[in-house]
Amino acid sequence: MAKYIKKKSHKVGLPPGTLKTVSDKTRKVKLEVINYNQDFLHEKTVNNPYDCRPDNFVNSIAWINIDGIHDVKLIQEIGEYYNLHPLLMEDISSPGQRPKLDDYDDYIFTVLNMLQYDEKKREVKAEQISFVLGENYVLSFQEDPTDIFNPNRERIRGGKGKTRKSGPDYLMYSLIDTIVDNYYIILEKIGDQIEELENKIITNPGPNWLKDIYSLKRELIGLRKTVWPLRELISKLERDEHKFIKPETQVFYKDVYDHTIQVIDTIESFRDILSGLLDVYLSQTSNKMNSIMKILTVISTIFIPLTFITGIYGMNFHNMPELRWENGYYMVLALCGFIFVAMIVFFKTKKWL
Amino acid sequence: MAKYIKKKSHKVGLPPGTLKTVSDKTRKVKLEVINYNQDFLHEKTVNNPYDCRPDNFVNSIAWINIDGIHDVKLIQEIGEYYNLHPLLMEDISSPGQRPKLDDYDDYIFTVLNMLQYDEKKREVKAEQISFVLGENYVLSFQEDPTDIFNPNRERIRGGKGKTRKSGPDYLMYSLIDTIVDNYYIILEKIGDQIEELENKIITNPGPNWLKDIYSLKRELIGLRKTVWPLRELISKLERDEHKFIKPETQVFYKDVYDHTIQVIDTIESFRDILSGLLDVYLSQTSNKMNSIMKILTVISTIFIPLTFITGIYGMNFHNMPELRWENGYYMVLALCGFIFVAMIVFFKTKKWL
Amino acid sequence: MAKYIKKKSHKVGLPPGTLKTVSDKTRKVKLEVINYNQDFLHEKTVNNPYDCRPDNFVNSIAWINIDGIHDVKLIQEIGEYYNLHPLLMEDISSPGQRPKLDDYDDYIFTVLNMLQYDEKKREVKAEQISFVLGENYVLSFQEDPTDIFNPNRERIRGGKGKTRKSGPDYLMYSLIDTIVDNYYIILEKIGDQIEELENKIITNPGPNWLKDIYSLKRELIGLRKTVWPLRELISKLERDEHKFIKPETQVFYKDVYDHTIQVIDTIESFRDILSGLLDVYLSQTSNKMNSIMKILTVISTIFIPLTFITGIYGMNFHNMPELRWENGYYMVLALCGFIFVAMIVFFKTKKWL
């Protein structure tokens, strides 16, 4: 059942706030530190969480990206340096959280889902990503290393663009923006599949399209479950006052918010379209049934009476005068021919042929 | 998949606020400047954005209409003269935005969709139009030149009406009013198609109406996606306090608002009517099936037993006394006749004939 | 398409606030003036709007009823005497407005729909009626003269009742109350039709009831579109503070409000009931199909095997010993009889007979 809800049950019974390895992975965790301000940029990959302590990054901005949330001890150590709340650390290391924002005194905590489209399985995969935004740092936690932030890295390296000149609030915005932009790709893939399906169903109503409709529907149900809380989350970032988000950055969050709304609108439209497609599909099936029945009915209603007539003259009564008529046989043939033509005409007027 | 969502994915990876050519068009951009106040009116088409600088229009109102949002450099240049926010300029030049209103300090920015009905393809086409309303100017951006503002131009030229006497807030109102009025035309077209379909379905349930229902439904889904955010947008214009919208103009925005609500009501009613039509269609199909089955059943149940009787007397047993009866043949014919009539009577009482 | 949306498109392109003749009628407009206070009552029908000027009615209450909103010039003239806003006058003379309330400084403007049931066509007809409530007057505008306000007139003439003692706010209340009471009549008619249909469908599932369900559904969609905004309108009258509505009158508006809510409740219930009726209808159709299929199946499965048996003994092989048996024929008849009875028993146990 891992498809629907992330296994949470095996944590039942543990005190709240307990970190427990959820992933079975034993891969080495990757700690990537990007430390910059307008003037300099240091990029390194470290092994020891000790190198990520906040006091390394005075007067500059640090983006610490942790790939591998299964290493509970490491998360705990980082948590101690940054004074993270136990519940927060529990959320970071338990995938399957609902997207949400928690505003603590010293930082803002957000959990999101990063979506990726698996071309082979034609499936959407979600990975949880958590951000902690502090005075001069952004921590990002996820399980698997991903490439989708490469453009963000490039922009920081390039030194152009607003990121280098702005604070960590802008950095977090640009990361979330990248994630939400990725949702568009997913939607396009799904949109392509819907269009493909539409063509298939309209040209050739095969028996299998329904399963495709169903699996697309299920994918949209999943997406929806991810995007609705995201909307709420970003709305909080955009509207409420936060200690670490400058008003001039909020206009950017508003932009992401608009994108999220558009994603939601599109999901809802897709659902509507799918339900319309379902109607088309069902009606095609029923039309096909109709045309099958028509053929059966036409053939049966023409030949069953004719067969009855031949049956009559196949009887063996001694006294059947017609049998001795010179043209009896031809008259019966003519009668059959007449009935045949009459039936055809009847069906033509009924528009069945 | 361009039908459902505007290609946005190819912009993924660019820094936010980056302008990128979305349209492939290389057509020359048209810059149309209408500069007026109560006393004078200057109309010209210019090539150089430099001629659109705000300081050309002191003590008068300027409406600058830019056809061709693909010319990013030009948009940028205008953006600089008018001090436009980068995100705003990105929105202007990326079609497919969700209708929205952003209130900046120096101007109000709105994005809308202009709808046009393509008579040939029987399809609704949307084009994005953006307005920037400043202290004494309105900038309007769209891709293709359009005629729908001609009446507005005429009214300005005529010098009568309120436009010449009022500020740019009234000018923007009258442009939006024109756009929303155009929605009524679309709705009427769709309404006509629904009525046509209704007649077709009730008089002759063919197999293809469902596709028509489906495509109308999809059109309404699209419309809805456009009009709901529009409602929100205009509601903000009408209700909130804006630096550049005078209270006496807001009563006009309230009027557009009422129209938008009416458009939404009509869309929702159309959806309801379509779903009712779908029921009628499906039930027609199923009634047709019923009548096919009835004919098959009537013919089969009459003639199958009769054929059995002839089969009996077609057997070749040596000892079959009936065969030698003088009137055996006529009695069988009479029996068949009787069964035939009895069946007909039976079906009559069942009201199948 | 006039059934769904009132033609509004031909006004597209006119400056907002332009009055244009919408109706093609050239009928003479009827101006009916009822001027009263607690002590006197003047009733007259005038031709000249000049006689309706507000300064005729100092220290008394005037109800001016204008039948014929197509006479734009006349409306304009009255509008000037009463200082009506151009947008308001546009609304008065363009039927098909959404019910709404606009609160101007010098008067309250409301647009409503008056419903009437056309017994012949079994259709609900809507007519727009607008009220302008000022300090000491009520203006009412509609196209066709109507009788439904006769009881109100009688009550004013009678001098009893609250109307003569109260202000124009009470007068407008009593007019709106009359209109809303009329909605009950419509609902009763529709309710009667639903009940009739219910009986028809349950006793005899004919093919045509679906069209009746559909047309009732469409009528309810139309009603709903009219009543929902009405609710909002009256809620504003009842709750908000208005210059011309006394608090002691608001309790009466609250009463109309309750009635409107009840109308809405009933409409929603009717929609639910109709959708239940649709299920019953569809299921009836499908049950009928089932019973047709049963008969076909019973007859076919009994006689097709029997016919096969007779076919066997109708073959012309030279060496068929059974044919020479003395009782062969009778044994075959007995076999057929046995199969027949066995099949009947089988179908009885299956409860098909």
Next chain:
Amino acid sequence: MAKYIKKKSHKVGLPPGTLKTVSDKTRKVKLEVINYNQDFLHEKTVNNPYDCRPDNFVNSIAWINIDGIHDVKLIQEIGEYYNLHPLLMEDISSPGQRPKLDDYDDYIFTVLNMLQYDEKKREVKAEQISFVLGENYVLSFQEDPTDIFNPNRERIRGGKGKTRKSGPDYLMYSLIDTIVDNYYIILEKIGDQIEELENKIITNPGPNWLKDIYSLKRELIGLRKTVWPLRELISKLERDEHKFIKPETQVFYKDVYDHTIQVIDTIESFRDILSGLLDVYLSQTSNKMNSIMKILTVISTIFIPLTFITGIYGMNFHNMPELRWENGYYMVLALCGFIFVAMIVFFKTKKWL
């Protein structure tokens, strides 16, 4: 149409606030007065409204129960003693009001529906009951005498319980609580019917269950229309400040509120369950059709080809060598047997048998 909406139309045309006999009953009205405080209790049935004047009950609490709202004159007289608003009196004597609460200066007015289950007709019947709660009295108005308040009477007589010690606000609470408790009985009855239906449908899908589903659905639609406004009403009693309801009594109203919510939850669940049952029913019907078709198909596809074979050897051609073969007949029989078995095996593999 009395089933859906109470006849209100015949009152159209009367001035608002006019009392008119709605019921046709001429039964004598019963006036029951229970006057008590902590120390004494007087119970009597009076004929003359004069004996119900409020000044009879100084320093004590009076519950006056009027059975028979058709006696308009009497209602009017009581109304005068208690200074009741004309609209309120109109509501009392017109059954079919929407449950509501009106807060006047001198009293609180509530209208509710009392539900009773008619075991014979298996129908829910509603009766309107109105309460007027004043400083030291509760008036209750309904048409037919009812027993459901007997326990309340007993408790007052018993002198134990909170009623005798508390004010009229507690008395009204205990009456409303009795009414809402009665709703549970109705729900149980409906729940029993649903369960019964469920068993019937699952064990034996007969053609009539749909009508039962439909009538249950209609009953729930009716209940819902009654209970939703009740929720609002009680919520006002529980939350708002009222002159005559003490804060310590409001906790009791909160309890009734919780019950009302639970009633609503249950109604909504029942609706969901019914719609699920409908799906089961429809699918059963369609499965039955499938099994009928299977039998028809199995029999037909087995015997129609066999009959063809016998037909071949029933032909009368002079030159048919097989006919003269010694074992021709047996070979044909064997062929038929083989085809028969092959078909059976084919259907077995298709899982149709």
Next chain:
Amino acid sequence: MAKYIKKKSHKVGLPPGTLKTVSDKTRKVKLEVINYNQDFLHEKTVNNPYDCRPDNFVNSIAWINIDGIHDVKLIQEIGEYYNLHPLLMEDISSPGQRPKLDDYDDYIFTVLNMLQYDEKKREVKAEQISFVLGENYVLSFQEDPTDIFNPNRERIRGGKGKTRKSGPDYLMYSLIDTIVDNYYIILEKIGDQIEELENKIITNPGPNWLKDIYSLKRELIGLRKTVWPLRELISKLERDEHKFIKPETQVFYKDVYDHTIQVIDTIESFRDILSGLLDVYLSQTSNKMNSIMKILTVISTIFIPLTFITGIYGMNFHNMPELRWENGYYMVLALCGFIFVAMIVFFKTKKWL
């Protein structure tokens, strides 16, 4: 009908606040007292409510767990010691309450449902649990002893974790957290069943899956009825100010709140998925019907005309020249063969074979 609503009707007629034995159980009630602070821990099982008096637990925290709410006298006695409101005590001892929170002056009262999955019956069972949170105590009431709080007991005993260091508000949080965590287990079970059903339906559309869909749907309806009010309840704990809940504990309640929302999301998704599964199931059934019809039609339309041909040459006319042709028989066989092949080809092109 006990499945849908808990029997409440037999309490109708009792004064509100009356405790009455609802359960028929006569089992001895278990009183379990856990008294602790940071320094000590006393655990005992007592028989006499007297040992549970609050003055036993000064300067420490007490968790008193009462298993057996049917012992009304005992509940009453405890209620007196802790000064519980009569309505509250009524709620405690009447199972079937809607989850809710009541904030009294001296304590907070909450009612919840504890869910357990009965593996055998594949059914969800609910048990009511009530908490009373006072200054230094938590009372928990339920009918049957349960193991699910064992981990909480262990944690208190262990002395590690936050519980020992925190107040009763944290204790109640940890109990509610345990209950909500248990909901995940239920959801997983249901999720497993849905997935199982999905596989069954897609691979083999048998006639019984619908009942499974229906019973899952009913289970979700029940869950929903339990979880929606729970959400409200916890939201109040998390957001409002309560005398006995410290702000630093509220962050924990917020965590439970997030879990509740996630439970709701999952329930809604399951409902959507089930309705999709229903569509798949119905369409499978209808596809199966289609394939049955196809076979019937193919066989019938091939052999019925052929049988007619053999019927012709089985007639006994004296003058039928073909019968005397040398190759007449073979020509008929060839004709039949040709028709057979032509039909097969026809059905191939129709894609029916």
